[in-house]
Amino acid sequence: MSDLVVDDLNEEADEYLRDPLNDPREWTEHLARQLNMRETSDRGVRDTLQFLVIELDELIRTWPPQHDQATCLRFSHEATKSMDPLELYSMLLVGPPTWRRHKVTVATSLENLHRELQRILERALSAELHRLLDDWVRWDIRDLKARRKKAIAAAERPATRRSVAPEPPISSRATPQEREDMHKLRGGFFVPRGRT
Numbered sequence: 001m002s003d004l005v006v007d008d009l010n011e012e013a014d015e016y017l018r019d020p021l022n023d024p025r026e027w028t029e030h031l032a033r034q035l036n037m038r039e040t041s042d043r044g045v046r047d048t049l050q051f052l053v054i055e056l057d058e059l060i061r062t063w064p065p066q067h068d069q070a071t072c073l074r075f076s077h078e079a080t081k082s083m084d085p086l087e088l089y090s091m092l093l094v095g096p097p098t099w100r101r102h103k104v105t106v107a108t109s110l111e112n113l114h115r116e117l118q119r120i121l122e123r124a125l126s127a128e129l130h131r132l133l134d135d136w137v138r139w140d141i142r143d144l145k146a147r148r149k150k151a152i153a154a155a156e157r158p159a160t161r162r163s164v165a166p167e168p169p170i171s172s173r174a175t176p177q178e179r180e181d182m183h184k185l186r187g188g189f190f191v192p193r194g195r196t
Contacts, residue, residue: 027053034135035128036096044087045094048079052129055079059133063142067133069126076125085114088121099124 028049029039040046055075059065080088092099102120104113 031056032094034132035125038094040090040094042087042090042094044083045091048083048087048091051079056129056133060136060141064137065133067130067137069130072126072129072133073122075129076122080118080121080125083118083121085117088114088117092117092121092124095121095124096128 025046028046031049031053032039035049037049052075055078059067059071059075080091083091092102099121102124104116104120108116
């Protein structure tokens with residue numbers, strides 16, 4: 001969610017900050033968006049992203065997080081190593097357009113195709129993770145925790161209301177005398193109250 005609030009100090013950003021994010025599906029949706037992936041309902045892709053959420057959460061506890069290419073490659077390898085061939089292919093399809101431009105080597109046999117897809121996905125995911133972690137360091141996302149507490153506190157404060165004098169009650173029906181007076185004023189035509 002950091003990409004939604006990092007440069008935005010308005011009400012909408014505060015709304016994102018107050019969101020409790022208790023559902024792992026929400027975690028994976030935010031991570032997928034930040035990795036430039038399209039939304040997916042594929043269980044294997046969501047499980048992979050959830051694994052990455054947990055690993056990234058652990059990684060950023062030490063600031064600034066170590067996020068060199070070797071670290072990102074290790075994360076992406078661990079995240080993709082047990083995916084079946086269809087999950088690998090699904091993840092490549094929902095990834096950024098650059099992921100789909102990779103070429104499978106001509107010498108790859110069908111029985112080894114899943115290994116080639118895993119290698120391609122591992123490198124592509126590693127590059128996106130590295131870019132994402134660069135963004136998080138540049139944005140210094142540690143500040144989001146303090147901003148979140150402040151947004152929650154502001155939402156819990158009672159809104160100050162200006163005292164407004166109540167308007168006198170309006171009768172829904174004109175009295176017989178009012179109807180007669182209006183009839184005389186309008187030349188014999190009755191005009192309901194409020195339509196003068």
